Amino acid sequence: MSDGYSEKVMEHFSNPRNVGEIKDADGIGKVGNPTCGDVMWIYIKVKDNRLEDIKFKTFGCGAAIATSSMITELAKGKTLEEGLKISRGDVAEALDGLPTIKLHCSNLAADGLHAAIKDYLEKTGKK
Amino acid sequence: MAKQVYMDHSATTAVDPVVTEAMLPYFSEKYGNPSSLYSIGRQSRKAIEEARQKVADLIGAKKEEIIFTGSGTESDNLAIKGIALKNRTKGDHIITSSIEHHAVLNTCKYLEKNGFKVTYLPVNKEGLVDPADVQKAITPQTILISIMHANNEIGTIQPIEEIGRIAKEKNIPFHTDAVQTIGKIPVNVDTLGISLLSISAHKIYGPKGVGALYLRKGTFIEPQMHGGGHERNIRSSTENVPGIVGFGKACELAKGRLPDEANLAKLRDSLIKSVLQIKESYLNGHPTKRLPGNANFRFSYIEGESMILSLDMKGVAASTGSACSSTSLEPSHVLIAIGLRPEESHGSLRFSLGRENTQEDVDHVVSILPDIVNKLRMMSPLAR
Numbered sequence: 001m002s003d004g005y006s007e008k009v010m011e012h013f014s015n016p017r018n019v020g021e022i023k024d025a026d027g028i029g030k031v032g033n034p035t036c037g038d039v040m041w042i043y044i045k046v047k048d049n050r051l052e053d054i055k056f057k058t059f060g061c062g063a064a065i066a067t068s069s070m071i072t073e074l075a076k077g078k079t080l081e082e083g084l085k086i087s088r089g090d091v092a093e094a095l096d097g098l099p100t101i102k103l104h105c106s107n108l109a110a111d112g113l114h115a116a117i118k119d120y121l122e123k124t125g126k127k
Numbered sequence: 128m129a130k131q132v133y134m135d136h137s138a139t140t141a142v143d144p145v146v147t148e149a150m151l152p153y154f155s156e157k158y159g160n161p162s163s164l165y166s167i168g169r170q171s172r173k174a175i176e177e178a179r180q181k182v183a184d185l186i187g188a189k190k191e192e193i194i195f196t197g198s199g200t201e202s203d204n205l206a207i208k209g210i211a212l213k214n215r216t217k218g219d220h221i222i223t224s225s226i227e228h229h230a231v232l233n234t235c236k237y238l239e240k241n242g243f244k245v246t247y248l249p250v251n252k253e254g255l256v257d258p259a260d261v262q263k264a265i266t267p268q269t270i271l272i273s274i275m276h277a278n279n280e281i282g283t284i285q286p287i288e289e290i291g292r293i294a295k296e297k298n299i300p301f302h303t304d305a306v307q308t309i310g311k312i313p314v315n316v317d318t319l320g321i322s323l324l325s326i327s328a329h330k331i332y333g334p335k336g337v338g339a340l341y342l343r344k345g346t347f348i349e350p351q352m353h354g355g356g357h358e359r360n361i362r363s364s365t366e367n368v369p370g371i372v373g374f375g376k377a378c379e380l381a382k383g384r385l386p387d388e389a390n391l392a393k394l395r396d397s398l399i400k401s402v403l404q405i406k407e408s409y410l411n412g413h414p415t416k417r418l419p420g421n422a423n424f425r426f427s428y429i430e431g432e433s434m435i436l437s438l439d440m441k442g443v444a445a446s447t448g449s450a451c452s453s454t455s456l457e458p459s460h461v462l463i464a465i466g467l468r469p470e471e472s473h474g475s476l477r478f479s480l481g482r483e484n485t486q487e488d489v490d491h492v493v494s495i496l497p498d499i500v501n502k503l504r505m506m507s508p509l510a511r
Contacts, residue, residue: 005436013436019506034470034509037430037451037458041508057508061432061451065506105456 004099009066012095016065018072020055027123029115031108038064038105042071042112046120051075051083056112063098063106067091071109083117086110129442132488136330136420136481137279137307138446142373143332149376150334153369161366162355171368178375182339185378186305186324187315194340194358195371199306199327200230202340205362206302206323207234209348210271211243214300218268224248224256224285225464227275228304230325232460235273244268252466253413254283258290265297273302276314276324280448280461280477281412282421284312291320300346306330306338310381311388311419322346328370332482333377337370387482392419394489395480401493405500411462411475420480423448425462428510429503430473437499443492448475470509 005013022043032039038060045053054075056068070091075083088110092098098107120126133141153174159167161175176190183190196202211221223235225247235245246264248256256274265272272294277284287303294301302323305314310331316324324341328334342348342361354363399410399422407427426434431447438445446452448459450473462472478492504510 010436013433014440016506030508034473035468037449037469037473039508057506059428059507059509060430061449062436064430064451065433101454101456106451 004102005062005066006096006098008094008096009062009098012066012069013062016069018055018069018076019057021057022053022055025116027116027118027120029112029117029119031112031115032060032064034059036105037061038108040064040068040108040112042068042109042116044075044113044116044120046080049079051078051080054113054116056109061102061106063102064108066095067098067107067109068112070094071113075113080117080121084114086113130491131442131444132484132491133444134478134480134484134488134492135444135446137418137477137479139329139335140332140481141483142329142334143377143380145380146333146373146376150369150373153372157368161368162357171366174368174372175366178371181375181379182326185309185314185382186326186341187317188341189344192316192341192344194342194361195366195374196338196340196362197336197364197367198338199228199304199325199330200338202325202327202338203228203230203302203304204234205340205348205351206325206342207231207271207273208238208351209361210300210302210323210346211238212349213347214270218266218270219243220266220268221245221271221273222248222261222264222269223273224250224275226250226254226278226281226283226461227273228279228306231273231275231304248274250283250464253416254278254281254411254461254465255413255416256285256290258286258293261290262293265293265299269297269299271300271302273304275304276308276319277305277312277418278412278461279307280459281423281465282307282417282479283413284308284416284418287319287321294322295320307418309378310385313385316341316343323348328374328377331377331381334370334373337367337374339374384482388419391480391482391484394484394486395420395422397486398422398478398480398489398492401489402496405497408500411465411467418479420484421477422480423475423477425467425471425475426500427471427474428507429500431475433503434476434499437503438492438495441495441499443495446477446479448477449473
């Protein structure tokens with residue numbers, strides 16, 4: 001429901017940060033399901049245990065796009081451990097809240113980031 | 128301020144200034160209760176009866192066959208529950224379609240919970256009900272057929288006349304929700320073979336909060352609102368005098384303006400032609416049997432709410448059948464019924480044009496839409 005979006009959500013929706021793919025990504029997190037209307041792919045580049053770069057591609061509503069954009073801002077430069085601690089609640093809070101109805105379905109960005117970090121850890125045998 | 132283009136007339140319309148003008152005296156000046164015997168009461172009664180005549184004239188009905196209600200939804204409820212409860216000793220079966228407005232569908236579901244049986248007829252990929260399916264669904268227990276005149280989302284106009292003939296042959300009451308069609312295409316209760324018909328004022332440049340049910344002479348329903356016996360004891364409630372007066376004026380205007388709708392269809396076709404040049408875009412609904420103002424598209428790989436928000440930022444008001452924009456988070460039942468996959472239904476976008484829209488408005492939409500679609504596709508992991 002668009003009437004429930006904060007200005008911050010609308011700002012991130014209109015000017016999303018870090019859109020795109022990372023061609024030689026160290027980890028990719030794919031979450032969501034087109035049937036439900038939200039699909040997020042989070043790409044990460046890791047250097048010295050830190051999230052050096054992060055990009056996203058998202059199919060979904062305003063909240064899905066804004067949360068994707070926000071997670072890239074929250075996670076960039078953080079250590080992997082810090083990245084894994086970023087929660088759905090943190091993302092919603094950073095956006096000055098999300099409409100209740102969107103909290104569960106479209107707030108997938110934290111899951112996407114965690115999946116990307118786990119993908120990296122598995123690929124590098126660190127897990 | 129950026130250019131503002133309102134293309135959501137199927138949701139609601141602005142009240143015509145002529146309608147507002149007609150309503151105004153009935154708030155603080157001519158405020159009498161129509162049931163009162165003194166002069167300002169009689170004045171209100173007269174105004175209501177004049178409005179009733181105007182509503183009747185728009186649909187080729189007799190004045191006595193119009194019952195004022197509070198909305199199109201209320202009219203649908205009154206028609207369906209009213210017939211069902213009146214005829215429960217005769218039968219328990221209702222035939223409707225799978226693409227009805229929720230006012231019909233959820234009323235039918237309510238009746239199912241209370242012991243009635245309902246057949247929800249499928250539609251083809253263009254959204255058409257097959258009259259042969261109606262014929263086949265009829266049983267000796269069938270007490271009501273309710274098929275909408277035109278669909279609010281995809282604009283498909285149903286073969287109501289044919290269904291009306293079938294209903295008449297079998298002597299089964301036939302209700303149609305004509306909320307989207309009055310004032311847009313000719314609606315005549317005799318030609319269509321209708322026994323009950325639901326309409327609403329705010330879709331035709333009248334006020335919100337007033338609707339009407341056409342009830343053919345000789346068709347009987349059980350009242351759903353009990354009280355002081357207003358509206359021939361079928362819908363008790365002190366009449367919404369300003370609203371009813373406004374509805375009457377809106378119907379009068381709509382009748383005179385019906386020929387204009389052909390121009391609106393041309394404008395719609397211009398929009399459709401231009402939008403379909405965007406690659407992997409499709410038209411939902413029927414190419415020709417559709418409401419003059421309705422253009423419903425779907426775009427692969429992107430989601431409708433994002434499109435609505437992006438259009439809104441450019442001053443354009445439209446709507447979508449995407450689950451993400453609904454309070455239920457369910458994709459549109461209409462788009463699913465015409466055979467779209469849920470992910471396809473998420474990418475739907477409805478423009479519904481109205482009287483004030485111009486070619487300039489269409490050009491504006493056409494100039495901004497491709498960039499919006501491209502930007503969202505650039506972001507989408509589904510686009511390859």
